[in-house]
Amino acid sequence: MVKEKKVSSRFIYFFGAFGGILFGYDIGVMTGALPFLQQDWGLESAVVIGWITSSIMLGAIFGGAMAGQLSDRLGRRKMILISAVVFVIGSLLSGIAPPDGHYYLIAVRIFLGMAVGAASALVPAYMSEMAPAHLRGRLSGINQTMIVSGMLLSYIVDYFLSGLSTTIAWRSMLAMAAVPAVILFIGVLKLPESPRFLIKNNKLAEARTVLSYIRPKDKIETEIKQIQEMAERERLASQQTSLGTMFSGKYRYLLFAGVGIAAFQQFQGANAIFYYIPLIVEEATGSAASSALMWPIIQGIILVLGSLLFLVIADKFKRRTLLTLGGTVMGLSFIFPAILNAVIPNTNPMMIVVFLSIYVAFYSFTWAPLTWVIVGEIFPLMIRGRASGLASSFNWLGSFLVGLMFPIMTASMPQEAVFAIFGVICLLGVLFVQVRVPETRGYTLEEIEKIGERKQAKRNSA
Known part of the structure; x- marks a missing residue:
């Protein structure tokens, strides 16, 4: 059940969008870490360098696909929480990679990439379902701003950690990605579930409570009806559609x-x-x-x-x-x-x-x-x-x-x-x-x- 204590719309939108910052941070952090990693491990193989850098994207291909399916079953909020946990675990495992652990780091970054892909799919979906209709047109641009802000944050962190010894520098850069993931997890614990997900799962009372946080009272029933109609259209479309x-x-x-x-x-x-x-x-x-x-x-x-x-x-x-x-x-x-x-x-x-x-x-x-x-x-x-x-x-x-x-x-x-x-x-x-x-x-x-x-x-x- 949704807690009766009201959650402010600003809190909801901030932490709903915070996943974009985390997504951008993990995309950008290797930019600064890679030169130190090369020095520490003596990396000269262009193939290994390419795999270590791009492996996170390989994981994202699968993470995005799975997140869409699982979020329809478990809910947007729960999947964002799971993604944050994977972010924390993957970041810390990256920071403790064994010496010359090329294959270990590639495998861990593929695992971490699953959370990156999930975040890229879940954050826009959650935000579009929480925001009022007149704000949805800006969501793609706002999400992009959050992602590039996360990238910029990772570049700044990398810069300030670059004064450490070679080994400690790259390990700290990669492990520090766990910090925004923990912040995201704590914030999302207080977020409500998407009203669209609740309505599709016949939890109308909870959906009304959530909508009361973010909509005028006289708009709630109208929006519930619109969501129900759209959900039915999508259900019929999915039944009639194949590859x-x-x-x-x-x-x-x-x-x-x-x-x-x-x-x-x-x-x-x-x-x-x-x-x-x-x-x-x-x-x-x-x-x-x-x-x-x-x-x-x-x-x-x-x-x-x-x-x-x-x-x-x-x-x-x-x-x-x-x-x-x-x-x-x-x-x-x-x-x-x-x-x-x-x-x-x-x-x-x-x-x-x-x-x-x-x-x-x-x-x-x-x-x-x-x-x-x-x-x-x-x-x-x-x-x-x-x-x-x-x-x-x-x-x-x-x-x-x-x-x-x-x-x-x-x-x-x-x-x-x-x-x-x-x-x-x-x-x-x-x-x-x-x-x-x-x-x-x-x-x-x-x-x-x-x-x-x-x-x-x-x-x-x-």
């Missing part, structure tokens, strides 16, 4: 558009910067990566400012316009260093870092948040659950492959050439947006579905 339904002619166009956007967001190479910026600076300047930990903080500040900018402009520009602008500048920011290096061989090596900062700035208010806005808008109700899960899986797969392959690629070709490849992918992403992605701003879900049907009909008749 084959997603790929049918009626839905294929929108499916490919949403999944394609999610995949391009990662294959454009953003995480190569976020994971490896100290090593990128080391490659460019020859200075030790462990002394370049101010650069992740700079990138983190840019990410946070960009996410805040998105909150201001999100509904003032068309989705396709922002994606085209961002993807074009991102692609050119990756390609220009290779051109400059070919034309002027003695160009200042830090020029590539300047261009990477321009890339991060435009990524932060375009592709980073807009991907999930579009994924939330573009799928018709009949395929929304399965299609959103597929888009998330492709996004995590892209993140995993970029994290794994970047050190391998830079070991076999110049750094500028690697980023030029990512630049071409960015421009291909722009082309994909122009050809395959319909505009979704200002359209209802039903109107978007009709756009997809018309587009697919044209392709079938061509």
Whole structure:
């Protein structure tokens, strides 16, 4: 039963969103820890470095899929608590890795990644079910702000711990991720369950109590009725939908558009910067990566400012316009260093870092948040659950492959050439947006579905 003691809406929204900070923290912490880990264990294998860095994303692929299923059975709140416990255990186990324990650390980070994937799925779901309708449009942007704030926090912690001895430094960085996880656990203990989950499980009295915390009294019964109607529609949709339904002619166009956007967001190479910026600076300047930990903080500040900018402009520009602008500048920011290096061989090596900062700035208010806005808008109700899960899986797969392959690629070709490849992918992403992605701003879900049907009909008749 829900406790009678009222929980303030601010408390609910703060700790509901806090999972995004934890998610971002665990994504970013390896950026500062990796240079010290390399020194301590004498890591030279690009494959091992790639696996240690990207293994958390491999776990996230499975964690996100399982969290969605389990949260429908156990509840959003309980699954967030379980994820926080996994965060704590995984972080502490990472910090006590045995000397030269490559495979141990990879296995632990896969385990930790399951919590990362769960958080990425559960936090937006919980927040969207708790927030009033007029705030839901901002949730993707707010969640992105929380994630990048978590990344920035991890970069700052890494910077201040970098003065410790090599062994203690990286172990402390990884283990410190347990602290925000404990804070999340304590806060979520006091959170109520999602009213949507309660209503779907026929706990109407508890749902009314929860809604009384966060809604005006005269709105409660209306919202309960709306939730019941939507739950029934989704139940009927799930019964009538199979995997084959997603790929049918009626839905294929929108499916490919949403999944394609999610995949391009990662294959454009953003995480190569976020994971490896100290090593990128080391490659460019020859200075030790462990002394370049101010650069992740700079990138983190840019990410946070960009996410805040998105909150201001999100509904003032068309989705396709922002994606085209961002993807074009991102692609050119990756390609220009290779051109400059070919034309002027003695160009200042830090020029590539300047261009990477321009890339991060435009990524932060375009592709980073807009991907999930579009994924939330573009799928018709009949395929929304399965299609959103597929888009998330492709996004995590892209993140995993970029994290794994970047050190391998830079070991076999110049750094500028690697980023030029990512630049071409960015421009291909722009082309994909122009050809395959319909505009979704200002359209209802039903109107978007009709756009997809018309587009697919044209392709079938061509």
